[in-house]
Amino acid sequence: MKKVEAIIRTMRFEDVKTALEAIGVESMTVTDVKGRGKQKGITQQWRGAEYVVDMIPKTKIEMVVDDPLVEKVVDTICTVANTGKIGDGKIFIIPVEDAIRVRTRERGTTAL
Ligand SMILES: Nc1ncnc2c1ncn2[C@@H]1O[C@H](COP(=O)(O)OP(=O)(O)OP(=O)(O)O)[C@@H](O)[C@H]1O
Ligand SMILES: [Mg+2]
Structure with a gap:
């Protein structure tokens, strides 16, 4: 099992969610975050001043998914979240030791 952690543009989220559903990924945790990539944020103009x-x-x-699904998830996100401009986002893949469904105590992929 792997945790796929994707930080994407908020405006692309609904389409990404729909596309993930289509490949069988229903369970997920979604958080509003703030961050920066290698451009260290953005410079904007406002009333003639730069800030x-x-x-x-x-x-x-x-999303925690079974190993065979990981590349499909990555491909889906890269396709749907892509605008071609800087700041489209980033995906991290993290190994997951185990998963437990609290209600039934099922473990591993059965618990996903
Ligand atoms: N190395 C990192 N560690 C943790 N979070 C990161 C890292 N890189 C990016 N992020 C997160 O991902 C978000 C999107 O990053 P972003 O797409 O700007 O990456 P980038 O490397 O600057 O690529 P690009 O050149 O396409 O902008 C950031 O706002 C930040 O929240
Ligand atoms: Mg960036």
Whole structure:
């Protein structure tokens, strides 16, 4: 099992969610986050002055999935969340030791 953690543009979230459903990923945790990538935020103009927006609002999606599904999830997110501009987001893949469904005590992929 792997946790796929994707930090994407908030405006792309609904479409990403729909596309993930279509490949069988229903369970997820979604958080509003703030962050920055390698551009360290963005510079904007306002009333002739330049100011830097350091931390940009994004949406984080966390899904724990069975190994064979990981590449499909990554491909789906990269396709649907992509605008081609800087700041489209990032995906991290983290190994997961175990999962437990509290109600039934089922473990591993059965608990997903
Ligand atoms: N190395 C990192 N560690 C933790 N979070 C990160 C890292 N890189 C990016 N993020 C998170 O992902 C969000 C989107 O990053 P972003 O898409 O700007 O990455 P990037 O590396 O700057 O790529 P790009 O050049 O396409 O903008 C950031 O706002 C931040 O929340
Ligand atoms: Mg960036």
